[in-house]
Amino acid sequence: MAGAAPQAMAITRALTQVLSQDRGRLMAVLVARLGSFQLAEDALQEAGLSALVHWSRSGLPASPQAWLLKVAGRKALDQLRSEGRSARREEALARLIAFETEDSGEEIPDERLRLIFTACHPALDEKSRVALTLRTVCGMTTEEIARAFLDAPTTMGQRLSRAKARIATTGIPYAVPEPDQWDERLRAVLTTIYLIFTTGYTSGATEPRDLCSEAIFLARLVASLRPGQPEIEGALALMLITDARRGSRIGPDGATVPPAEQDRSLWDRETLAEGRALLETALSRRRAGPFQVKAAISACQMADPAPDWPQIVQLYTALLTMEPTAVVRLNHAVALSETGQIAAATAILAALRGELDGFQPFHAAEAAVALLAGDRTGARAAYAAAIALTANPADRLLLSKRLEALGPEGR
Amino acid sequence: MQYMLLLYGAPDAEPLYGTPEFQEMMKGFQDFNDRVTADGVLRGGEALEGTDKAVSLKLRAGKVETMDGPYAETREHLGGYYVLDLPDIDSALRYAAMLPVATWGTIEVRPLMNYNPANL
Numbered sequence: 001m002a003g004a005a006p007q008a009m010a011i012t013r014a015l016t017q018v019l020s021q022d023r024g025r026l027m028a029v030l031v032a033r034l035g036s037f038q039l040a041e042d043a044l045q046e047a048g049l050s051a052l053v054h055w056s057r058s059g060l061p062a063s064p065q066a067w068l069l070k071v072a073g074r075k076a077l078d079q080l081r082s083e084g085r086s087a088r089r090e091e092a093l094a095r096l097i098a099f100e101t102e103d104s105g106e107e108i109p110d111e112r113l114r115l116i117f118t119a120c121h122p123a124l125d126e127k128s129r130v131a132l133t134l135r136t137v138c139g140m141t142t143e144e145i146a147r148a149f150l151d152a153p154t155t156m157g158q159r160l161s162r163a164k165a166r167i168a169t170t171g172i173p174y175a176v177p178e179p180d181q182w183d184e185r186l187r188a189v190l191t192t193i194y195l196i197f198t199t200g201y202t203s204g205a206t207e208p209r210d211l212c213s214e215a216i217f218l219a220r221l222v223a224s225l226r227p228g229q230p231e232i233e234g235a236l237a238l239m240l241i242t243d244a245r246r247g248s249r250i251g252p253d254g255a256t257v258p259p260a261e262q263d264r265s266l267w268d269r270e271t272l273a274e275g276r277a278l279l280e281t282a283l284s285r286r287r288a289g290p291f292q293v294k295a296a297i298s299a300c301q302m303a304d305p306a307p308d309w310p311q312i313v314q315l316y317t318a319l320l321t322m323e324p325t326a327v328v329r330l331n332h333a334v335a336l337s338e339t340g341q342i343a344a345a346t347a348i349l350a351a352l353r354g355e356l357d358g359f360q361p362f363h364a365a366e367a368a369v370a371l372l373a374g375d376r377t378g379a380r381a382a383y384a385a386a387i388a389l390t391a392n393p394a395d396r397l398l399l400s401k402r403l404e405a406l407g408p409e410g411r
Numbered sequence: 412m413q414y415m416l417l418l419y420g421a422p423d424a425e426p427l428y429g430t431p432e433f434q435e436m437m438k439g440f441q442d443f444n445d446r447v448t449a450d451g452v453l454r455g456g457e458a459l460e461g462t463d464k465a466v467s468l469k470l471r472a473g474k475v476e477t478m479d480g481p482y483a484e485t486r487e488h489l490g491g492y493y494v495l496d497l498p499d500i501d502s503a504l505r506y507a508a509m510l511p512v513a514t515w516g517t518i519e520v521r522p523l524m525n526y527n528p529a530n531l
Contacts, residue, residue, distance in 0.1 A: 123500055170522055171412040173499035181501060 011055045018064045019048055023139030024221075026068060028111035031118070031174055033099050034076050034092050037136070037164040043079065047072035065108055073099060112137060113176050113225040116218070120189040121172045128163040129192045130199075135160055137221075138214045148199065148211055190235040190291060193218045197239050201246065202392065212243055233282035234292030240275030241298040244268040255397035259301040272302065293319045309338040326355045330365055337369045345369050360389040364399060371406075380406055413454060413496050413523040414503040419487040420516030422461060439511030447495060447506065456493035487516055494523070 019026075023044075030040035047068045061067040077096050080089045119132040127149070134140040134148075146156035166172070177185040193215050200211025219236040226232060248266035251257045279295045297315045300308040316332035330352055337345035349366050356362035367382035383403040390396045426432035447453040468477045490512065497503050500520070507518040 121500075169525070171414070171497075171499040171503070173501050175499075175501075177501065180505065 008056055011060070012052065014060055014064065015048060015051050015055065018068065019044075020139040022065050024112050024115065024137040025108055025110060026065060026072070027136045028115040029069060029108060030072055030076075031115060032111050033073060033095055035095065035174065036092070037118075037167055038161075039076055039079065039092070040072075041136075041164075043072040043076040044068065046075040050075070069108065110225065112221060114174055116189055116222060117176055117185060118167065118172055118174050120185075120192040121167070122185070122188045123170050123172055124163055124166060126192070126195065128159055128166075129188070130196055131156060131159055132163045133192055133218065134196065134211075134214060137218060140214070148203070186229070186231060189222065190219075190231060193222070194235060194239070194291075197242070201242065201249075212239070212246065215239055216243065228285070230282040230285040230287050231289040231291050233278050234289060234295050237275045237279040237282060238291055238295035238298055240271050240278065241295060241302065244272035244275060245302065250394050253397065254394060255401055256392075256394040257398070260307050264302075267302065275299070288318070288322075290319060290322045293322065307338070309335055313339055313341075326352055327359075327361075330356060330359075330362055334365045334368070337372050342369060342373050346373060358389065360386050360395070363389065367399075367402065376406055380409065412499065412525075413494055414500070415521050415523060416493045416495065416503070416507050416510065417489055417519040417521065418491045418493075418510060418512045418516065419519060420490050420512045421486045422488065424515040436511045443506075443509055443511075446509065447493070452495045452497055452506075454494040454496050456491065458491035459489060462488050490516075 026044060027040055030044060031037055034040050034043065050071050051064070051068060055061070055064075073096055077093070080092055080096075083089050116133065116137055119136055120129045124132065131145050131149075134145050135142065140148075142157050142160060143153045145151075146153040149156070151159075196211050196218070197215035200213075200215065203211070216236070216239050219232070219239055223229070223232045223236050245259060245262055245267050247268065248262040248264075249257060257263075275295070276299055279292065279299060282292050283296070293315050297312055297319070300311045300315065303311075312335045313332070316328065316335050319328050320332060329348055333345040333348035333352075336342075336348070346369055349362070349369060352362065363382045363386035367379045367386060370376075370378035370382055380403065383399055383406070387396060387399045387403065390399060426436050444453075444456075462480050465480050466477055467480065468475060470476075493506075495503065495506060497506070500522075503520045507513060507520050510518055512518060
């Protein structure tokens with residue numbers, strides 16, 4: 001019996017790997033066949049348990065993925081047969097039996113685009129979209145997702161179940177949207193992926209599953225499944241360009257370092273070049289969109305040898321026509337102040353105060369602009385207000401350093 | 412699945428009777444009715460009188476209390492509804508976007524409750 005234990009461990013490891021790496025592909029096909037997220041997930045879990053038994057006995061099958069799909073289909077069939085008569089049962093049974101008879105090859109179709117569009121449907125709230133995408137497409141466990149969002153695993157589990165139930169009760173289709181709804185739905189998908197990225201970016205790469213890498217994986221996946229779409233390329237470029245400076249965003253003292261002041265030798269040149277090249281491709285298609293503009297802004301912040309502020313001002317002006325939000329106006333004002341247009345920047349900030357009074361970056365921007373205008377008292381007050389609103393320790397440290405650099409009161 | 416499209420609009424935002432905009436709105440509704448009838452998805456729909464014609468009722472401690480109008484001072488009121496039989500929420504949202512009220516009010520799209528959980 002020597003070697004049995006290591007073999008069992010190897011099987012468990014292989015299964016865990018397949019279930020995590022190929023989960024998106026497997027789930028995508030199963031949801032298509034079963035017409036239900038919950039049924040697909042339960043069936044895949046049962047297939048995994050069954051795999052442990054069978055694979056330990058007779059070794060890994062030629063295609064573990066195809067094996068899991070076939071067994072998951074049969075588990076679902078069992079489940080459906082045990083239910084009473086219902087429309088869902090009849091439909092799913094008919095579909096499954098059709099697959100059983102025609103399904104001979106080992107080739108697994110890639111249905112993940114449907115899976116992503118369903119998980120990111122605007123009828124789901126933003127956090128549920130994020131959680132469902134990470135769970136079903138990226139194959140993260142509920143525990144891993146909960147940890148990344150500082151939630152209890154049970155809370156995250158409930159959120160995921162509610163989201164799956166909502167897909168069924170609201171009638172969210174398992175389909176890639178039609179052309180008339182494509183733009184709006186794509187925006188929801190890209191926004192969800194970008195939210196995953198920024199969550200990972202601000203929390204730092206301390207988790208076992210890095211959210212920035214998951215987001216880049218998702219954007220690459222969408223780009224490969226639907227090539228030639230400038231906004232998809234733009235979103236991927238934005239994440240790559242931003243990710244290239246991740247290593248330098250926190251200084252040796254633990255404080256946030258703004259892009260303009262970062263140690264450029266720490267930037268990941270390869271990732272930056274890939275992002276820039278992708279942005280060029282996107283822009284050459286001549287269909288501008290907010291993600292492309294944001295990627296261009298990010299690239300300009302990293303221009304050699306210093307940020308290209310006049311260009312950044314123009315880009316924010318363009319972005320304002322697409323997204324006339326208070327936050328974009330704030331960034332526009334900051335860019336203006338960097339080009340010396342301090343009066344214009346001050347006027348914009350004054351108009352935004354009511355809307356952004358509880359928003360930390362507003363006060364940080366106000367402090368920076370006040371300083372440029374020579375108003376040290378105003379800068380001190382604004383930094384103090386910003387610090388009071390900051391929960392992130394690295395940002396807090398940066399702001400405190402800035403406030404300290406202003407010297408004592410009355411100067 | 413069946414969806415109810417609830418049409419909410421503020422009375423002061425609606426086009427006035429006799430204006431070209433009013434004509435356009437009426438034509439918009441006519442087009443919508445023709446479309447959902449031709450597509451075979453219409454299951455019902457009515458327009459409601461204004462909330463000034465409404466009577467609110469509640470039963471408290473076994474006693475009926477009534478009063479004019481709704482209590483809630485919402486700016487947008489329910490002005491009418493449609494029930495459509497459609498494959499999914501995306502098609503429901505597509506029809507909702509065709510309604511004239513969508514341009515000045517809000518269309519709330521809600522699935523009708525399915526009392527047989529096995530059919531979910």
